[in-house]
Amino acid sequence: MSNLTMNKLTLKTEGDTHIVVTRHFAASPEAVYRAHTDPKLIQQWLLGPEGWTMPVCINEAKPGGKFRYEWVNGKGSKFHITGEFLELEPHRRIVHVERMHLPDPTPDNHVETRFHADGTGTLMTMRMTLPDAKTRATMLSTGMERGMEASYVRLEGML
Amino acid sequence: MYNLDAAFSALADPTRRAILARLAKGEATVNELAEPFEMTQPAISQHLKVLEDAGLIVRRVDGTKRPRRLVKAGIEAMDQWLAMLRKALENNYDRLDQVLATMEQHKMGKHKKGETR
Numbered sequence: 001m002s003n004l005t006m007n008k009l010t011l012k013t014e015g016d017t018h019i020v021v022t023r024h025f026a027a028s029p030e031a032v033y034r035a036h037t038d039p040k041l042i043q044q045w046l047l048g049p050e051g052w053t054m055p056v057c058i059n060e061a062k063p064g065g066k067f068r069y070e071w072v073n074g075k076g077s078k079f080h081i082t083g084e085f086l087e088l089e090p091h092r093r094i095v096h097v098e099r100m101h102l103p104d105p106t107p108d109n110h111v112e113t114r115f116h117a118d119g120t121g122t123l124m125t126m127r128m129t130l131p132d133a134k135t136r137a138t139m140l141s142t143g144m145e146r147g148m149e150a151s152y153v154r155l156e157g158m159l
Numbered sequence: 160m161y162n163l164d165a166a167f168s169a170l171a172d173p174t175r176r177a178i179l180a181r182l183a184k185g186e187a188t189v190n191e192l193a194e195p196f197e198m199t200q201p202a203i204s205q206h207l208k209v210l211e212d213a214g215l216i217v218r219r220v221d222g223t224k225r226p227r228r229l230v231k232a233g234i235e236a237m238d239q240w241l242a243m244l245r246k247a248l249e250n251n252y253d254r255l256d257q258v259l260a261t262m263e264q265h266k267m268g269k270h271k272k273g274e275t276r
Contacts, residue, residue, distance in 0.1 A: 016173065
């Protein structure tokens with residue numbers, strides 16, 4: 001398999017309330033986990049579309065710890081996400097809840113991110129659970145308009 | 160411009176997704192669409208109305224029948240939207256690849272200086 005294929009992102013809906021993203025990385029689970037929990041590293045990549053930056057990145061990576069990410073696009077638009085960590089198994093798994101503030105908070109998105117050693121690299125699987133089908137639909141159509149977060153659906157073979 | 164919120168909401172229901180999957184194969188009447196489901200025709204008609212309001216299907220008059228078909232532009236608008244979301248996500252992970260490569264270089268640099276992890 002070529003690197004290009006290996007690194008290809010997959011995203012799909014599952015059931016009525018889940019969204020699942022997978023991506024392969026050419027780095028160890030330790031490194032990928034660290035890039036998901038160290039604010040200095042998160043600020044370098046979790047940015048969404050061109051032109052957005054994350055001036056505020058607060059991240060207490062411990063069970064019960066809170067996080068807050070704030071994005072700006074330099075043209076007057078901004079928004080933020082807040083969340084709490086539920087479980088952290090170093091280098092293997094992160095479970096957290098989060099919500100976007102647009103500025104009203106969206107319903108909680110429950111996210112489980114797993115890192116599996118895969119050859120010399122890591123396979124990441126991020127599984128989001130929204131409270132109901134309607135919330136997932138709104139998240140796909142409007143919440144994500146703000147840029148970030150994960151996203152998706154290849155509507156179960158339909159689109 | 161399509162109402163994407165309505166379109167995604169319409170797709171949040173498994174029956175409606177199945178109806179669209181059936182229509183992707185070609186036009187069909189309400190009876191034909193109702194057949195695979197254990198549902199009354201009014202219940203199916205309600206689902207069809209949601210899909211119609213979302214701009215995903217239209218009806219045609221054929222005698223007493225009102226066959227439905229997909230609106231290609233509506234489906235394409237959703238597809239384009241999803242492609243854009245996907246792109247934003249891909250941008251993130253492409254950047255993460257760079258961050259990871261830099262971390263690896265630092266690690267190798269430290270090893271050269273005799274430091275341990």
